[in-house]
Amino acid sequence: MAASYYRFVVLDDYLVSYKMDCDPTVASCYLGCQDLIIADISDCPTADVFYYTKVERYAADLIKLCGENITACPFANTCTNQERSCSISFCDPQKIGSICDPVDHRSSDTASLPPQSPKTTTNSEL
Amino acid sequence: MICYLFPEPSYFFFSPDLPVIIYYSHIPVAIIALLLGLFVFWNGPRLLLNRLLLFITLGFSLWTFISLIAWTNVDAGVILFIWPLFAILQALIPILSIYFIYVFLYKKDISNKLKVFFTILLLPVLLFAHTNLNLSGFNITQCNPFEYEGLFYKIYYTAIGAIALIWIPVLMIREYYRATPDFKKQIMLMGIGMGFFLLSFLSLTFVITYLTSIGLLYDSRLEIYGLFGMLVFAVFITILIVKFKTFNVNLFASQALIIALVILIGAQFVFTENKTAIIILSTTLVMTGVIGIFLTRSIRREILQRDELANLANNLTEVNKRLMAIDKQKSEFVSIASHQLRSPLTSIAGYASMIREGDYGVVPAKLSEPLERIERSARFMAESIEDFLNVSRIESGNMKYNFTDFNLHQLTEHTCDDLRPEALHNGVILLFRSRLESSQGVINADQGKIQQILFNLIGNAIKYTPKGSITVLVRDNGKTKKVFVDILDTGIGMNKDTLDNIFQKFKRGDSANTVNVRGTGLGLYVALKLAQAMGGNITAHSDGEGQGSRFTLELPVVM
Known part of the structure; x- marks a missing residue:
């Protein structure tokens, strides 16, 4: 228990993953439904549909950037070079189980797309 | 890190978003488990079985407590800090359960090898x-953190649970066939309770969390139903305590019922927000508690008294059995010892008589009296031994009776004739009277034994009558179809205490010593037992010390 306390509470030595808002016009986003009971995304009311990306990084690094709460943190959806590991994953329709936006909103303005998607961006690429 | 989509809990446990079932499945179940474990431990803290049950319930309650923290809290650090405890407890509880079942079945601690094996696991x-x-x-x-749980680690500690789920039934089934009928019932109850608890607790928590971790389930709240298995276990443990006094606990059904009632009423607070309802609930809870305390105290007192009486009765039965066994051993000993003593005494008396009568030549006059004393003492000892032998035969059921029809009137008259010289020698007149009105006085009995009784009764009258007379009266009663022999004397008589005990073994009248009469105190006991064995009886009557006595032998008459 002491070792757990030291690792998880004192050092914050663990990965955190979370969903961040995603702009479907610039990236391939995952599709989610606000209503958790709805299993099939096609049944979700349009108002409840949201787009997201998945971020995974070390808690200690994130706390340095954002503190304990990431809701108002501008660095929550970007990786920095100082981090041990950080990845932002976008939806890959080829990947089984991924629910991506069926409409490609990016076709009208591909030049402004930073970065190319679908892909996973890691801090080593930044 | 804070889970940004969820609200922070109030008082560490209360989150407005969570369904009420989360609390209902956690709080009352943990309290019941904890109370049960503490109650059993409190009643027998030195018993290993009780301590193990406490550890199991403590482990389970701790699991439930941290589960509630995990459900309600939003701080990742706190949840991760407590998370390893789930694995430890989910491995520890099955091992403790196997240990518990071992002690329950074999009533002893497990071997050190097994302890080492459990530690290694x-x-x-x-x-x-x-x-x-x-x-x-x-x-x-x-x-x-479901998606970050290590699969091999999870499989390993879950496998420990699976081992318990196989090990425990195997142990119980094997012992079930060897057990006594009473213990079979206990094994059955314990098996169902423990099986239900482990199966629901381990399988549901594993299956649900695993499915959630691989993304097949989004909501893991189904796992909470696994906690209700503890309630089933608690019910079966309570039945074992109430019905079979397992764990050496005196819990009564009424106590268990009231505790359950208080917990159920208390659990209603989780659902109630209305102030009036809370006041009513609080009042009901207090009243139930107070009435329950008085009720259980009263019932407890009554049951304890009943148990005490039952214990006393059991002890008496046990002591009685032991006494009977000792009495039988004593009779056997007396029989063997008496046979060994009687033979040499007969020789002593016989040779003393022959020497005194001159069979071995002329005996000097001064030797005559000592020889007579030797003979008399030897014969008295032989008679005493015969009494012991008779008692021994009667009590061991080995006395033989040879039933024939004969005339009691004649037998009594002849006995009087035989004893008259002795009576006269003692200065007492021995009279024989007959008043047969409806029969000839014929009875069906063992003639030798009846004569022995008459010798004893009339002989006693002679011994205990220093002066006066003895009247022996034979009479009958046509209505009761019985013939009676009354032996009336003007002797030392008896007080009430002596009369009440006169037919008991080794009992002699309080005044017996005043007339310097030797006796074993067995003659009347033997006479009564012989008479009773032949369908008759002997009664005694006296108006008090110095007032004489009357002994009456009654026997069924053959018409």
């Missing part, structure tokens, strides 16, 4: 609990 769970093998991260969107 647990060691990897303890050593790697805080490492990435168990846990590497946290999803702050869903507010759980």
Whole structure:
């Protein structure tokens, strides 16, 4: 228990993953439904549909950037070079189980797309 | 890190978003488990079985407590800090359960080898609990670390649970066939209770959390139903305590019922927000508690008294059995010892008589009296031994009776004739009278034994009558179809205490010593037992000391 306390509470030595808002016009986003009971995304009311990306990084690094709460943190959806590991994953329709936006909103303005998607961006690429 | 989509709990446990079932499945179940474990431990803290049950219930309650923290809290650090405890407890509880079942079945501690084996099984769970093998991260969107749980570590500690689920039934089934009928019922109850608890607790928690971790289930709240298995276990443990006094606990059904009632009423607070309802609930809870305390105290007192009486009765039965066994051994000893003593005494008396009568030549006059004393003492000892032998035969059921029809009137008259010289020698007149009105006085009995009784009764009258007379009267009663022999004397008589005990073994009249009469105190006992064995009876009557006595032998007459 002491070792757990030291690792998880004192050092914050663990990965955190979370969903961040995603702009479907610039990236391939995952599709989610606000209503958790709805299993099939096609049944979700349009108002409840949201787009997201998945971020995974070390808690200690994130706390340095954002503190304990990431809701108002501008660095929550970007990786920095100082981090041990950080990845932002976008939806890959080829990947089984991924629910991506069926409409490609990016076709009208591909030049402004930073970065190319679908892909996973890691801090080593930044 | 804070789970940003969820509200922070109030008082560490209360989250407005969570369904009420979360609390209902956690709080009352943990309290019941804890109370049960503490109650059993309190009643027998030295018993290993009780201590193990306490550890199991403590482990379960702790699991439930941290589960509630995990459900309600939004701080990833706090949840991750407590998370390894789930694995440790989910491995520890099955091992404690196997240990518990061992002690329950075999009534002794397990071997050191088995303890070492259990420790080795647990060691990897303890050593790697805080490492990435168990846990590497946290999803702050869903507010759980399921997807970061190490699969091998999870499989390992779950396998310990699976081992318990196989080991325990095997042990119980094997012992079930060897057990006594009473213990069979206990094994059955314990098996159902423990099986239900482990199966629901381990399988549901594993299956649900695993499905959630691989994304097939989004909501892991189904696992809470696994906790209700503890309630079933608690019910079966309570039945074992109430019905079979397992764990050496005197819990009564009424106590269990009131405790359950108080917990159920208390649990209603979780659902109630209305102030009036809370006041009514509080009043009901207090009243139930107070009435329950008085009721259980009263019932407890009554049951304890009943148990005490039952214990006393059991002890008496046991003591009685032992006394009967000792009495039988004593009779056997007396029989053997008496046979060994009687033979030499007969020789002593016989030779003393022959020497005194001159069979071995002329005996000097001064030797005549000592020889007579030797003969008399030897014959008295032989008679005493015969009494002992008779008692022994009667009590061991080995007395033989030879039933024939004969005339009691004639037998009594002849006995009087035989004893008259002795009576005269003692200065007492022995009279024989007959008043047969409806029969000839014929009876069906063992003539030798009847004569022995008459010798005893008339002989006693002669011994205990220093002066006066003895009247022997034979009479009958046509209505009761009985013939009676009354022996009336003007002797030393008896007080009431002596009369009440006169037919008991080794009892002699309080005044017996005043007339310097030797006796074993067995003659009347033997006479009564012989008369009773032949369908008759002997009664005694006296108006008091110095007032004489009347002994009456009654026997059924042959018409």
